[in-house]
Amino acid sequence: xxxxxxxxxxxxxxxxxxxxxxxxxxxxxxxxxxxxxxxxxxxxxxxxxxxxxxxxxxxxxxxxxxxxxxxxxxxxxxxxxxxxxxxxxxxxxxxxxxxxxxxxxxxxxxxxxxxxxxxxxxxxxxxxxxxxxxxxxxxxxxxxxxxxxxxxxxxxxxxxxxxxxxxxxxxxxxxxxxxxxxxxxxxxxxxxxxxxxxxxxxxxxxxxxxxxxxxxxxxxxxxxxxxxxxxxxxxxxxxxxxxxxxxxxxxxxxxxxxxxxxxxxxxxxxxxxxxxxxxxxxxxxxxxxxxxxxxxxxxxxx
Numbered sequence: 001x002x003x004x005x006x007x008x009x010x011x012x013x014x015x016x017x018x019x020x021x022x023x024x025x026x027x028x029x030x031x032x033x034x035x036x037x038x039x040x041x042x043x044x045x046x047x048x049x050x051x052x053x054x055x056x057x058x059x060x061x062x063x064x065x066x067x068x069x070x071x072x073x074x075x076x077x078x079x080x081x082x083x084x085x086x087x088x089x090x091x092x093x094x095x096x097x098x099x100x101x102x103x104x105x106x107x108x109x110x111x112x113x114x115x116x117x118x119x120x121x122x123x124x125x126x127x128x129x130x131x132x133x134x135x136x137x138x139x140x141x142x143x144x145x146x147x148x149x150x151x152x153x154x155x156x157x158x159x160x161x162x163x164x165x166x167x168x169x170x171x172x173x174x175x176x177x178x179x180x181x182x183x184x185x186x187x188x189x190x191x192x193x194x195x196x197x198x199x200x201x202x203x204x205x206x207x208x209x210x211x212x213x214x215x216x217x218x219x220x221x222x223x224x225x226x227x228x229x230x231x232x233x234x235x236x237x238x239x240x241x242x243x244x245x246x247x248x249x250x251x252x253x254x255x256x257x258x259x260x261x262x263x264x265x266x267x268x269x270x271x272x273x274x275x276x277x278x279x280x281x282x283x284x285x286x287x288x289x290x291x292x293x294x295x296x297x298x299x300x301x302x
Contacts, residue, residue, distance in 0.1 A: 036257075036299065037063040039099035039267040040288055041228075046074060047278035050090035057096060060289055064099035065091070066129070066267045069116065077104055077112045080119050088123045099265050100167065100199070100226060101128040108154040121162040127226065127265070129167045129199055130155075134175040141183070148177060148187045156195035167199040167226055172207040172239070179208050181216040188223050197225030199267070202253050203232050207239055214256070221260060229295055230269040241272035244291040251298045268295055 042065045045053050053074070057065050067087065069075045075083045091097060101120055105113050105128060120128060133151075135144055152168075159166050168188075170178040178184035188196060198220060205213045231247035232239050245251075270288045273280055 036263060037099060037265045038292070038295070039064045039066050039265055040292075041066040041068075041102070041267055041269045042074070043068055043102075044270065044273070044275035044284040045281060046072075046275075047281060050074075050087045051093075053087075054090045054094045054096055056285060057091075058094035060285070060292060062096070062268075062292070064097040064265070066100040066102055066269075067098050068102040069120075069128075070102060070104040070131075073102065077116050080116050084119050084125075085123060088125070098123075098125045099127065100267055101125055103128045104131045105166065106131040106133055106155065107151060108158050113155070114158060117158060117162050117164055121164050125164070127165050127167055129169055130196075132169075132171055133177045135177060136175070144177070145183060145186055149189070152187055152191060152196055156191045159195045160192075165194055165225055166196040168196060169199040169228060170201050170204050170208075172204040179204065181205065181209070181220050185220050185223070193223050193225055198223040199226045199228055200224045201228035201230070201269075202249055203228070203230040203241075203247075203269075206249055207232060217253075217256065224262070224264070226264050227257065227262070227266045228269055229266060230271055230291075243272060243287065243294075244268075245294040245298075251301060254298045254301065266295070266299075268292060 038061075040057060040060065040062050042053060042057065045056065046068075048056065053065075067074050069080060069084065070077060074087065088098060098120075101116075103116060105116060107113060117128070133148055135141065155166060168178060168184060170176075170181055170184060172179050177187070184198065188198070200217070200220065202213075205217065209216055229244065229249075231242050231244045231249040233242050233247040234240070268288065268291055270284060270291055273283055273287055275284070
């Protein structure tokens with residue numbers, strides 16, 4: 001059996017196993033029937049057990065979570081086969097799902113890539129955030145983009161076979177591919193959004209785009225699968241993360257989403273409190289609760 005045929009066989013097997021979990025894990029079609037399923041990035045909660053994590057997120061009123069399944073996250077990729085089912089089971093008890101899996105994946109040739117994707121697909125997880133790729137000074141921008149187009153197409157083929165979607169996030173900062181968005185648009189050209197789409201981060205888009213971010217939003221919107229929400233302000237020339245509604249991210253963005261009939265997931269990111277100390281978990285809970293209230297208000301406006 002060729003590698004491609006074997007992959008497709010495993011993908012069909014994964015789909016069959018996942019269908020038995022339909023009551024516990026929503027499908028992509030189910031998500032689209034809802035009004036923007038709301039998830040929260042759970043990076044601050046690595047100190048919690050899976051059961052504690054599920055209980056806290058359910059109490060906040062989210063539909064799911066964006067779980068870091070990567071080195072330093074809830075689950076190390078080396079342990080994904082054994083531990084990811086435990087996380088999904090704990091979440092299902094509270095009617096939650098892994099809406100997005102934040103991963104270390106960006107290369108189809110990496111031995112860990114197919115193992116993680118196959119495990120996720122088997123459990124009904126439909127989306128994963130990709131690891132960033134970055135420019136280096138020893139190659140031209142054009143050479144980088146050509147290389148990434150080929151790399152992403154190979155990864156898209158794996159995603160297609162397993163029925164999952166990779167998400168590339170625009171991230172502000174030096175050397176990040178996608179920070180300016182036009183380059184990501186070129187890399188994604190010819191790739192179906194169901195195979196590799198975009199996690200559109202309005203905070204990072206505003207940092208890099210200033211007042212012009214609506215233009216690049218219109219350019220990339222057909223690739224957008226999921227939206228990330230957080231806020232920032234400028235502090236002596238440096239970016240400072242702040243609570244939602246206290247910075248430069250504008251509520252009018254959600255008017256644009258409504259006009260474009262965007263029904264994909266929205267993931268809330270709270271990054272203005274240090275996420276490392278376990279003793280700060282209660283502060284994160286309070287902060288996320290406040291940000292979620294603001295987000296819901298913005299979603300209802302218009």
